[in-house]
Amino acid sequence: MATFILTINWTDQGIRNVRDAPKRSEAAKELAKKVGVEITEIYLTSGEHDILVIAEAPLGDQVTKFALALGSLGNVRTCTSRAWTESEWTKLISELP
Structure with missing residues (x-):
């Protein structure tokens, strides 16, 4: 399974209804399952982004x-990055031509 990092920021709508965030988080986990994504961690963060999600899926399309x-749904904006573990990127680099 490939690992993905989603950085998430609340929209105006999302922050106005921040008290609903725990329910929305659970709903997001269910939504992820429906499209073949497993959410392994969700963090509330300080700084540039509001939430950090670590997810796994066989394909980036999912x-x-x-x-x-x-x-x-209008509560968040997302930015997605593919992530490689140290052993994965070390292998990638060792296979460079």
């Missing part, structure tokens, strides 16, 4: 579907 569906 994570894209999840991010689009989540964003379409």
